[in-house]
Amino acid sequence: MRLLIARCTVDYVGRLTAHLPEAPRVIMVKADGSVLVHSDGGSYKPLNWMSPPCTVRMAESEDDGIDQVWTVENKAGEQLIVTIHEILHDHERELGTDPGLVKDGVEAHLQKLLAEQLDALGDGWRLIRREFPTAIGPVDLMCRDAQGLSVAVEIKRRGEIDGVEQLTRYLELLNRDPLLQPVRGVFAAQEIKPQARVLAEDRGIECIVVDYDALRGVDDAESRLF
Amino acid sequence: MRLLIARCTVDYVGRLTAHLPEAPRVIMVKADGSVLVHSDGGSYKPLNWMSPPCTVRMAESEDDGIDQVWTVENKAGEQLIVTIHEILHDHERELGTDPGLVKDGVEAHLQKLLAEQLDALGDGWRLIRREFPTAIGPVDLMCRDAQGLSVAVEIKRRGEIDGVEQLTRYLELLNRDPLLQPVRGVFAAQEIKPQARVLAEDRGIECIVVDYDALRGVDDAESRLF
DNA sequence: CCGTAAATGTCGTCG
DNA sequence: CGACGACGTTTACGG
Known part of the structure; x- marks a missing residue:
C-alpha cells in the first residue's frame, strides 16, 4: 500500500x-x-x-x-x-491480507428467516424449497399455501419495480408448468415503494411488508429455547 | 483530508x-x-x-x-x-475543492449521435423527439418510420434484460394512445446480451447493435465540414 | 468464464 | 425531498 x-x-x-x-x-x-x-x-x-x-x-x-x-x-x-x-x-507500508468483512442483515438472512417462519407470509404454508431453480434463475421461496396451491415468493430488502419484474418473469415461466400451475406471486420486502406496489397489485401479485427485527427476534427467542 | x-x-x-x-x-x-x-x-x-x-x-x-x-x-x-x-x-493536509471530472462517451452521447443519424436505425426515419415523455418516464427516441408508423427506441450502452423490460413498459403504455398506436419497439445498444435479445425478440422488439466509434466518426467528419 | 441478481450500491436529474 | 435510471456500476454466487 x-x-x-x-x-x-x-x-x-x-x-x-x-x-x-x-x-x-x-x-x-x-x-x-x-x-x-x-x-x-x-x-x-x-x-x-x-x-x-x-x-x-x-x-x-x-x-x-x-x-x-x-x-x-x-x-x-x-x-x-x-x-x-x-x-x-x-x-x-505493507498491510498484509485483510481478514475481511462479516455482514448481517442482507437479503440472504431475510430469506433464511422467512423460510423458517413462513407464517409471517401466510397461515398453513409449506416450504417446497429455497432458491427454487428455473431456467431464468432461482425463485427465492417456492411454497404451497393452506389449499395446496403454489406460491412463488420474491424477497427484497427494498421492494422496487425491478423486483416486481423479476417475479413476473418467474411467474410467467412457472405457470407454464402443469405440475405447479396455477402459481401466484408474493412480493415480500422490508419496504415496498409505492410504484412497485402499484405494479405488483396490477399484476395480481400480493405485497407483504416484513419486519426484519421482529423475524430476528423470534429467531433469537427460538434459538434460546434449544 | x-x-x-x-x-x-x-x-x-x-x-x-x-x-x-x-x-x-x-x-x-x-x-x-x-x-x-x-x-x-x-x-x-x-x-x-x-x-x-x-x-x-x-x-x-x-x-x-x-x-x-x-x-x-x-x-x-x-x-x-x-x-x-x-x-x-x-x-x-488541506486539499481544497476538486475541479471535478469531465466525461465523454456515456449513453447521453450515444443518444445524441443516434438522434442525428437515424439512418443507423432505419432508412427514411423521422425523429419526433428525444426524451419523449410518458407517464412512466421518457422514451429515449420517438420516431416515425418510412411508412409513418411510430417507433419507440430504447438506447443502452450494454443491452440487458432490464432494458427490454423498460422498453416493454413504454410500449404497453404507448400502444394505448390512439394518436400513436401501433407503436413498435427498437432496442439499440453497443452490445446486446443473448438473454436480452431472446426476450426482446420474443416480444417483437427489434434489436440493433450500434457502432459508437462509427457514429462518432461520422459526427466528427460532419463537424469538420462546417 | 458467463449470466444473474444484490448492493450500506452511488450519482445525476427531474418532478 | 422522493423517484427513477445510468453507472467505467462493483461484487458475489452458481452453472
Whole structure:
C-alpha cells in the first residue's frame, strides 16, 4: 500500500474517456496494483481509478512541471494515466491480507428467516424449497399455501419495480408448468415503494411488508429455547 | 483530508450490521467528515465507510490495547465505529475543492449521435423527439418510420434484460394512445446480451447493435465540414 | 468464464 | 425531498 498526496492530472481511456484537471489529490496504490484517485470530499467512490488485475508503469519525466507519469493498464486495454506534477506526501507500508468483512442483515438472512417462519407470509404454508431453480434463475421461496396451491415468493430488502419484474418473469415461466400451475406471486420486502406496489397489485401479485427485527427476534427467542 | 494507517477494528450498524476484525488498514477522513476504511487490495470500494453528511466524534481510550474510538454517525442514525488499536502512520493536509471530472462517451452521447443519424436505425426515419415523455418516464427516441408508423427506441450502452423490460413498459403504455398506436419497439445498444435479445425478440422488439466509434466518426467528419 | 441478481450500491436529474 | 435510471456500476454466487 502506497499513499501519495500529489498535484496531479488524471486521464482514463476505456469504456469512456474521463479527464481530471490538475489539482492536489490522494493517490492510493494497492498491493495488487490497483490505483485509486480521491478528492477531499464526495463519497467512497474515487474520482478515477483502475481495478485489479492491472499493471502500473511509473516513468520519470524530463518535461517542465511534470515529475512522473504513471500508466496503469488492465487486460482489456483500459488505461489510467496519472501525471504527477508535484509530490506533497509519500508513504508506503505493507498491510498484509485483510481478514475481511462479516455482514448481517442482507437479503440472504431475510430469506433464511422467512423460510423458517413462513407464517409471517401466510397461515398453513409449506416450504417446497429455497432458491427454487428455473431456467431464468432461482425463485427465492417456492411454497404451497393452506389449499395446496403454489406460491412463488420474491424477497427484497427494498421492494422496487425491478423486483416486481423479476417475479413476473418467474411467474410467467412457472405457470407454464402443469405440475405447479396455477402459481401466484408474493412480493415480500422490508419496504415496498409505492410504484412497485402499484405494479405488483396490477399484476395480481400480493405485497407483504416484513419486519426484519421482529423475524430476528423470534429467531433469537427460538434459538434460546434449544 | 487525513490519512491514517492503523491497526483497527471497525463496526457498522445501520442498514445492516458489519464487522471487521482487527488488522492494519488505511483510514481516510475527508474534509466533509466522511470516513473510508481500505484494505490493501480489492477494488475501489472500501471495506467499510460512512458517507457524508456525517459527524465524527474521536475519543481517547483508557482501555488496554485501545488507543482511540471514533464514532461516525449520519443523520439517519447509522453508525460506523472505528476502534484504533495502534497508529502506524498519520498525515493530514488541506486539499481544497476538486475541479471535478469531465466525461465523454456515456449513453447521453450515444443518444445524441443516434438522434442525428437515424439512418443507423432505419432508412427514411423521422425523429419526433428525444426524451419523449410518458407517464412512466421518457422514451429515449420517438420516431416515425418510412411508412409513418411510430417507433419507440430504447438506447443502452450494454443491452440487458432490464432494458427490454423498460422498453416493454413504454410500449404497453404507448400502444394505448390512439394518436400513436401501433407503436413498435427498437432496442439499440453497443452490445446486446443473448438473454436480452431472446426476450426482446420474443416480444417483437427489434434489436440493433450500434457502432459508437462509427457514429462518432461520422459526427466528427460532419463537424469538420462546417 | 458467463449470466444473474444484490448492493450500506452511488450519482445525476427531474418532478 | 422522493423517484427513477445510468453507472467505467462493483461484487458475489452458481452453472
